[in-house]
Amino acid sequence: MENDLRTKLLQxxxxxxxxxxxxQELAEVLGCSRTAIWKHIExxxxxxxVLEAIRKKGYRILExxxxxxxxxxxxxxxxxHLGRNIHYEETVDSTQRIxxxxxxxxxxxxxxxxxxxxxxxxxRFERAWHSPKYKGIWMSIILRPKVPIMQTPQLTxxxxxxxxxxxxxxxxxxxxxxxxxxxxxxxxxxxGILTELQADSDRIHSLIIGIGINVNLxxxxxxxxxxxxxxxxxxxxxxxxxxxxxxxxxxxxxEKLYTIYLDNGFYxxxxxxxxxxxxxxxxxxxxxxxxxxxxxxxxxTEQGVLLLEDDExxxxxxxxxxxxxxx
Amino acid sequence: MENDLRTKLLQxxxxxxxxxxxxQELAEVLGCSRTAIWKHIExxxxxxxVLEAIRKKGYRILExxxxxxxxxxxxxxxxxHLGRNIHYEETVDSTQRIxxxxxxxxxxxxxxxxxxxxxxxxxRFERAWHSPKYKGIWMSIILRPKVPIMQTPQLTxxxxxxxxxxxxxxxxxxxxxxxxxxxxxxxxxxxGILTELQADSDRIHSLIIGIGINVNLxxxxxxxxxxxxxxxxxxxxxxxxxxxxxxxxxxxxxEKLYTIYLDNGFYxxxxxxxxxxxxxxxxxxxxxxxxxxxxxxxxxTEQGVLLLEDDExxxxxxxxxxxxxxx
Numbered sequence: 001m002e003n004d005l006r007t008k009l010l011q012x013x014x015x016x017x018x019x020x021x022x023x024q025e026l027a028e029v030l031g032c033s034r035t036a037i038w039k040h041i042e043x044x045x046x047x048x049x050v051l052e053a054i055r056k057k058g059y060r061i062l063e064x065x066x067x068x069x070x071x072x073x074x075x076x077x078x079x080x081h082l083g084r085n086i087h088y089e090e091t092v093d094s095t096q097r098i099x100x101x102x103x104x105x106x107x108x109x110x111x112x113x114x115x116x117x118x119x120x121x122x123x124r125f126e127r128a129w130h131s132p133k134y135k136g137i138w139m140s141i142i143l144r145p146k147v148p149i150m151q152t153p154q155l156t157x158x159x160x161x162x163x164x165x166x167x168x169x170x171x172x173x174x175x176x177x178x179x180x181x182x183x184x185x186x187x188x189x190x191x192g193i194l195t196e197l198q199a200d201s202d203r204i205h206s207l208i209i210g211i212g213i214n215v216n217l218x219x220x221x222x223x224x225x226x227x228x229x230x231x232x233x234x235x236x237x238x239x240x241x242x243x244x245x246x247x248x249x250x251x252x253x254x255e256k257l258y259t260i261y262l263d264n265g266f267y268x269x270x271x272x273x274x275x276x277x278x279x280x281x282x283x284x285x286x287x288x289x290x291x292x293x294x295x296x297x298x299x300x301t302e303q304g305v306l307l308l309e310d311d312e313x314x315x316x317x318x319x320x321x322x323x324x325x326x327x
Numbered sequence: 328m329e330n331d332l333r334t335k336l337l338q339x340x341x342x343x344x345x346x347x348x349x350x351q352e353l354a355e356v357l358g359c360s361r362t363a364i365w366k367h368i369e370x371x372x373x374x375x376x377v378l379e380a381i382r383k384k385g386y387r388i389l390e391x392x393x394x395x396x397x398x399x400x401x402x403x404x405x406x407x408h409l410g411r412n413i414h415y416e417e418t419v420d421s422t423q424r425i426x427x428x429x430x431x432x433x434x435x436x437x438x439x440x441x442x443x444x445x446x447x448x449x450x451r452f453e454r455a456w457h458s459p460k461y462k463g464i465w466m467s468i469i470l471r472p473k474v475p476i477m478q479t480p481q482l483t484x485x486x487x488x489x490x491x492x493x494x495x496x497x498x499x500x501x502x503x504x505x506x507x508x509x510x511x512x513x514x515x516x517x518x519g520i521l522t523e524l525q526a527d528s529d530r531i532h533s534l535i536i537g538i539g540i541n542v543n544l545x546x547x548x549x550x551x552x553x554x555x556x557x558x559x560x561x562x563x564x565x566x567x568x569x570x571x572x573x574x575x576x577x578x579x580x581x582e583k584l585y586t587i588y589l590d591n592g593f594y595x596x597x598x599x600x601x602x603x604x605x606x607x608x609x610x611x612x613x614x615x616x617x618x619x620x621x622x623x624x625x626x627x628t629e630q631g632v633l634l635l636e637d638d639e640x641x642x643x644x645x646x647x648x649x650x651x652x653x654x
Binding site: 180198320 | 427431451473474476477480483507521522523524525526527528529530616646647
């Protein structure tokens with residue numbers, strides 16, 4: 001209930017970003033006393049918000065806190081469902097692990113888990129994902145699409161498109177996508193996505209999408225062996241970026257694309273994915289569970305799987321692989 | 328450790344079913360004292376085993392207990408891996424729920440969860456599964472195949488074949504399979520299978536296969552509304568069957584088929600599935616997430632999905648549906 005009032009309060013400020021909102025007005029909108037409003041304003045201040053208060057005019061938010069606390073994500077969030085329920089932690093083993101448990105216990109669609117730091121962050125193929133404190137976005141999103149598991153590859157590609165568009169929106173920087181869902185800038189990885197699911201053979205129960213984005217990491221934040229293959233938005237642009245703004249953009253883009261997908265199917269998403277793809281048309285080495293294939297990445301199918309043409313001209317359908325772009 | 332000795336002891340009796348095993352011999356095989364053997368024999372007796380003990384010859388098992396305690400499943404179990412780790416409960420909400428948690432916490436492949444009774448047993452599409460005490464087999468099996476999620480339908484069909492063969496082996500009764508994995512005798516359901524998975528978009532982490540088999544249920548054990556559609560091995564054969572023996576047969580058949588599948592792919596399993604299928608070639612009504620289709624079930628693909636030809640001659644690929652055989 002308390003938390004609910006806080007959410008509504010930030011929502012009210014979000015809707016009128018440059019106006020002063022009076023205690024009276026806020027009390028009416030929120031359906032509580034002016035004393036309760038005053039108490040919540042004081043709590044926002046304690047959490048690091050800077051508020052201007054002018055007699056006879058009201059309150060206005062001037063600055064949001066440095067940490068990515070849930071309120072900072074809520075303030076300015078334009079989605080309908082995604083990110084409305086935020087599970088925030090300072091330090092976790094992995095946001096995926098928490099989201100898996102929440103999903104299993106029935107968490108609603110759009111619930112996100114976000115942490116300032118992951119000690120055991122993981123990417124595809126159980127690889128470690130370096131997640132230093134306050135430097136990046138380490139987030140898991142719970143979706144509950146009513147679709148068969150065969151459509152999982154499509155949703156994985158959809159998330160990659162949402163991340164590219166969100167990052168572009170917030171920073172002006174447009175990463176390319178390496179199949180299926182690595183985001184690259186100048187050939188180096190700026191973001192990785194891990195899609196996990198709880199399902200039965202008929203349909204998906206929960207899709208738990210983990211995304212790691214290297215936002216403000218400096219070269220000294222990386223272990224030496226990662227410097228050849230990883231980068232960050234800070235390294236590429238020379239600027240520090242507000243992580244909450246990027247989270248908001250990605251959630252908004254994801255919500256738009258997800259709605260399009262549920263209404264119109266994969267085709268519009270496929271076109272977008274292809275427009276950002278950097279691996280298509282290139283010679284690639286694909287390491288699969290059953291061995292290694294080398295050839296030209298020809299494109300993706302309607303199912304979202306990769307087509308690879310080997311040197312004998314044979315076309316292979318690749319459901320899962322680690323891709324190295326050779327030229 | 329104690330439990331380990333018990334397992335080895337029953338293993339020793341399993342390997343030589345008609346022989347007397349001396350305390351000395353057992354002590355050597357198990358690497359413990361004769362006193363320890365004597366103690367374990369006494370505990371078997373307390374749990375309901377009837378053992379014959381003849382001086383200078385040794386021990387022999389004459390009768391196993393009435394309840395399906397783990398030892399009764401172990402005694403006579405010929406598998407290498409499946410069912411070697413048994414999680415047994417008298418009463419549970421659902422064996423799938425327990426198995427899901429065990430799988431998530433890292434339970435080894437082949438772990439089974441078995442209960443005498445389920446209070447909240449569930450089948451496909453969240454339907455209730457009636458699971459009265461001591462009357463049936465309510466079991467979940469954890470597998471960890473290193474395959475992409477696209478192969479889940481194949482594994483679902485594989486389980487149906489293993490169940491048919493196991494039931495046939497133990498009782499002589501051969502159910503037919505209605506796509507994908509309902510087992511029918513005389514058109515009524517004797518067993519249902521629910522395949523759930525924990526996965527990422529690259530591969531399956533755990534497959535949790537739930538199977539319910541109506542073994543010794545009498546008509547009075549069913550709610551009235553189920554009598555038209557459900558049956559039991561007892562109702563069909565007039566005999567009471569030993570549930571542990573059926574579990575053992577199914578686990579053995581499953582292990583054989585699963586090994587064939589991992590080594591040789593789906594093709595041999597497909598042939599077996601087709602040989603037991605009762606829905607193929609028939610006119611069926613398929614209720615899917617996107618609506619209802621009526622037509623002739625033509626067969627299954629290499630992926631394990633159903634092909635249905637509608638009245639206009641168009642072929643539809645069905646990943647998930649509820650099938651009603653019309654003729």
